[in-house]
Each structure stands twice: as structure tokens, then as C-alpha cells.
Amino acid sequence: MASLQPIKLYSHNTGPNGWKVAIILEELAIPYETIFLEMGDGENGVKGASFLKINPNGRIPAIVDPNNNNFAVWESAAILQYLAEKYDKKRELYPESIEERAIVNQWVAYQISGLGPSQGQFFWFSRYHSEKLPSAIERYKNESLRLYKVLEQQLAKNEWIAGPKYSIADIAFYPWVKILPYVGIDTTELPNVLKWIEKMA
Amino acid sequence: MSEKKIQLYSLATPNGQKVSIALEELGLPYDAHTIDIRKGDQFTPEFVAVNPNSKIPAITDPNGPNGQSLNVFESGAILLYLAEKTGKLIPTDPIKRSQCIQWLFFQMGGVGPMFGQFGHFHKYAPEKIPYAIERYTKEARRLLGVLNKQLEGKQYLIGDEYTIADIATFPWVRCLDTGYKGWEVIGVAEFTNVTAWLERCSAKPASQKGFNVCSF
Numbered sequence: 001m002a003s004l005q006p007i008k009l010y011s012h013n014t015g016p017n018g019w020k021v022a023i024i025l026e027e028l029a030i031p032y033e034t035i036f037l038e039m040g041d042g043e044n045g046v047k048g049a050s051f052l053k054i055n056p057n058g059r060i061p062a063i064v065d066p067n068n069n070n071f072a073v074w075e076s077a078a079i080l081q082y083l084a085e086k087y088d089k090k091r092e093l094y095p096e097s098i099e100e101r102a103i104v105n106q107w108v109a110y111q112i113s114g115l116g117p118s119q120g121q122f123f124w125f126s127r128y129h130s131e132k133l134p135s136a137i138e139r140y141k142n143e144s145l146r147l148y149k150v151l152e153q154q155l156a157k158n159e160w161i162a163g164p165k166y167s168i169a170d171i172a173f174y175p176w177v178k179i180l181p182y183v184g185i186d187t188t189e190l191p192n193v194l195k196w197i198e199k200m201a
Numbered sequence: 202m203s204e205k206k207i208q209l210y211s212l213a214t215p216n217g218q219k220v221s222i223a224l225e226e227l228g229l230p231y232d233a234h235t236i237d238i239r240k241g242d243q244f245t246p247e248f249v250a251v252n253p254n255s256k257i258p259a260i261t262d263p264n265g266p267n268g269q270s271l272n273v274f275e276s277g278a279i280l281l282y283l284a285e286k287t288g289k290l291i292p293t294d295p296i297k298r299s300q301c302i303q304w305l306f307f308q309m310g311g312v313g314p315m316f317g318q319f320g321h322f323h324k325y326a327p328e329k330i331p332y333a334i335e336r337y338t339k340e341a342r343r344l345l346g347v348l349n350k351q352l353e354g355k356q357y358l359i360g361d362e363y364t365i366a367d368i369a370t371f372p373w374v375r376c377l378d379t380g381y382k383g384w385e386v387i388g389v390a391e392f393t394n395v396t397a398w399l400e401r402c403s404a405k406p407a408s409q410k411g412f413n414v415c416s417f
Contacts, residue, residue: 057307057347073299075306082299099266102273102282109275109309110254117314135328139321150254 005066006031007083010051012039016175017076017116018061023171024080028087032063077108080168093168104162107154107169111176115151118143119176119183126184145185148193151177155192174200207231210251211258211415212238215372215380216276216313220258222411223280223368227287231260235415257415277309280365290365297359304351304358304366308373312348315340316373320381338387341377345392348374352394356401363402371402372412 007025009032011018018034025032037060041047047058055062055074062074063083073082084094095101122140125133151173154161162169178197180187187194209224209231211217224231236242236257243255252259252274260279265271273279281302284291292298319337322330348370351358358366374395378384390396402408 056350057311057344059311071296071299073303075303075310077306077310078299078303081302097266098282098285099271101285102271102278105281106273106275106278109277112306112310113275113277113313114254116310117318121318129332131332133330133332135326136330136333147254153253 004031006033007066008032008064009034010037010054010060010062010064011035012037012046012060015060016179017059019175020076020171021061021063021079021083023174024083024093024168027093027171028083030083030087075112077112077168077172080108080171084168093166093171095165095167104167104169107162108172110147111169111172115144115147115173115176118147122183122185141185144183148177148180148185148190152190152193155196161196170196170200205230205263207263208261209233209258209415210236210248210260212236213413213416214257215316215376216256217258217415218372218412219276219369220260220279220283221414222372222408223283223290223365225407225411225414226368226405227283227289229283229287233414237417239417275309277305277369280305280369284365290363290368292359292362292364297362300359301364301366305369307347308366308369312344312370312373315344316377316381319383319387320376323383323386324381338383341383341387345374345387345389345395348398349392349394352398355394357398367398367402371399371408374399375403 007030009018009021009025011034013036022034037046037051038044039046043050045051046060052058054064054072057074059074061076061079062072063079065071065073068086073079081094088094094104118140122137122144125136125140158164160166160170161173177193178200180193180197207224207229209220211220211233212235221233236248238257242248243257249255251261251272254274256274258276258279259272259274261270261272263270273282291301315337319341322333322337357363358370374389377387377389384390
């Protein structure tokens with residue numbers, strides 16, 4: 001690979017989504033520099049004017065690829081796809097065929113639309129919000145547990161989340177699932193998820 | 202001949218409508234099966250075999266690899282699959298294609314879940330929790346603001362081309378009114394680029410047809 005200029009990764013000190021991108025960059029041995037943003041709309045903030053030019057949604061992660069005319073990509077799943085398609089020459093992390101991709105994409109989608117938001121709202125209501133609202137906490141805890149049980153079933157039958165091969169689906173889940181032992185969700189019925197966490201480490 | 206048609210398992214919720222609308226736009230033959238989530242149809246072993254997450258929509262494509270059938274769940278994954286298979290509703294230019302996928306995932310990870318939480322706390326939750334209603338109302342407005350800015354001077358989310366990014370998103374904006382009766386509470390009318398785009402997308406014959414597939 002001709003020497004690449006470092007990809008700029010915009011991230012934050014807390015929050016799992018930035019790590020998804022760091023993981024794939026490491027896996028593909030792509031040089032990168034991380035710019036840690038702050039919350040809020042200050043100059044170095046995620047909702048600040050200069051970052052909003054990169055990601056109009058004002059959330060991390062986002063990347064800017066100097067090897068591609070400073071093309072910006074935001075939404076963690078879109079970044080994973082972009083980096084895999086552009087830089088994973090062996091096509092190991094994201095398959096070639098449309099059908100195999102569909103299977104990987106459905107699990108990535110499950111993480112970004114299901115597990116992430118539910119666990120995220122669970123964190124918010126159980127840890128960050130000052131007022132304890134039991135029905136909201138219950139709602140997100142129950143949905144997170146339900147989603148984990150589905151994942152457990154999948155990992156009981158498959159080596160990796162999307163099947164027999166490691167893929168961007170595993171990368172998308174890992175930062176969220178890795179913290180499972182500390183989340184406050186009962187893991188006694190999730191042995192295969194726990195085994196997968198160890199395998200990923 | 203019906204064995205060769207895509208089998209759609211769905212209900213006329215925003216996520217279900219996305220896929221029906223796409224199938225209609227693409228002119229792909231399909232058989233629609235209503236999965237009534239109010240009655241627990243999503244938990245039957247037959248449906249769990251198609252989608253272990255017990256959510257709609259899901260499809261079975263009999264024309265899968267090596268002549269085998271393929272199940273696909275997650276509306277965004279289904280849209281991507283149908284677009285890649287047909288080469289339609291997704292740009293060919295790699296830059297525009299990535300942008301289309303970014304906006305698709307923005308809908309999947311942001312618009313859908315957050316509008317959905319608004320709907321829950323505003324309409325469905327037995328207990329009215331002011332903080333939660335406010336939280337999701339604010340986030341819905343923020344997301345509509347992002348969409349509004351993106352649509353400035355454009356027909357569709359990534360320019361002149363109608364794509365799966367639009368199809369994924371507009372049924373959810375519509376649902377703020379038709380499903381959740383939250384149009385005024387959120388103040389959607391202020392986001393004039395969004396409302397014009399919603400009208401434009403909804404008026405298409407495929408959208409009109411797709412809204413009513415697998416109706417309640």
C-alpha cells in the first residue's frame with residue numbers, strides 16, 4: 001500500500017461509537033489521528049460551527065479522508081462500510097456478494113437502530129439524568145435485555161455475529177457489548193455473548 | 202410463479218412502509234403477509250426463523266445466491282439489498298453513494314429510534330412523564346432541523362436523485378402526524394423544506410400504494 005496520509009477521526013472521550021472506527025482503522029493498519037471533541041457548541045464542540053460542516057448532525061464519530069479529497073463520512077456504520085470498501089483489499093471485513101453483505105448489514109443495522117439506542121437511553125436514564133424515572137429506566141433496560149437475548153441466540157449458533165466470518169458487524173457491536181458486565185443488565189443468561197466478548201479482546 | 206416473488210412480512214408502520222414503497226418504486230413482484238404485532242404474530246416460530254429479532258419488516262428473497270432463498274431483516278439492510286440488487290434508488294457515483302448511505306444510517310440510528318421514543322412517551326405510555334416527552338420532542342426538532350438544512354435548495358436528501366435515503370426517512374416524518382398526532386407539539390410546520398419534501402415524496406404513486414400495504 002502506497003503510504004497513506006492519516007485519516008482524521010473525530011471522536012469523544014466517552015461514548016462507544018468512536019471506538020468502532022478506531023478498531024477498524026487498527027485492523028486495516030490505516031494511519032489516523034484522533035481529534036477529541038467536546039460536548040456543546042463551542043469551537044471544539046460537536047455542535048460547533050466547524051464540526052457541523054463535517055457532520056451536519058453534530059455527532060461523533062466522523063472521518064475526513066485526505067487520501068480522497070478530504071471526503072467526509074459520518075454515521076459509524078457508513079464509516080465502517082466506507083473504510084472496508086476502500087481499504088480492505090482482502091475483502092475480509094465486508095463481503096463482496098450482495099447477499100452476504102445483506103446479512104452483515106442487517107446485524108450492523110440491528111446494532112445502530114436497536115442495541116445502541118436502547119442501551120444509550122438506558123445509560124441516560126439510569127446514570128446521567130438527575131431525576132430517576134422508574135418506568136423509563138425499566139423500558140430501556142427491558143428492551144436492551146431483549147436485544148441481548150436475541151444476540152445470545154445468534155452467537156449460540158454462529159462463531160461471529162453475522163455468521164462464520166468476523167466482519168464489521170462484530171466491530172459495530174463490540175464497544176457497546178464489551179461494557180456489558182458493567183451496564184447493570186443481568187448477564188446470567190448470556191453465556192455466548194460473554195464468550196464472544198473474550199474472543200474479541 | 203408466486204414462488205419466485207419476494208415474500209414481504211410487514212405492517213403499515215413507518216419501517217414497514219419504507220420497504221413496501223421501495224418494492225413499488227422498483228416494480229418488483231412481491232407477496233405481502235401482514236404480521237400483526239398487536240396480536241403477537243411476530244413471535245411465531247415461522248416468523249422468528251425469518252427475523253430472530255421479531256420485528257417487521259423482513260423479507261424472504263427466493264432468488265438468493267445459488268438459487269437458495271435469503272432472509273433479510275432490518276429495514277435499512279433490506280433497502281440497501283434491494284437497491285444494490287437492482288442498481289436503482291442508489292447513486293452509482295461512489296461519493297454520492299456514500300452520502301446516500303450516511304443519510305440512510307442517520308435515519309436508522311437517529312430519526313427512527315428518536316421519533317419512536319417521542320411516539321411512545323407522547324402517545325402510548327400509560328404514564329405521562331414530562332421530562333421524557335420534552336427530551337424526545339427536543340431531539341425530534343433537532344433532527345428535523347438537520348434534515349431541513351440538508352434539503353435547502355434540493356429536491357431530495359442528496360440532490361436531484363430520489364434514493365433509499367429519502368424512502369427510509371419520509372414515512373417517519375409523516376408518522377409524526379398520522380401515527381403519533383405530534384405534528385403541532387413538535388412544530389413540524391416550521392421546517393418548510395422538510396414539509397415540501399414530504400409532500401413531494403408522499404405524492405408519488407408508489408408511495409401512495411406503499412403506505413397501505415399490510416395495513417392495520
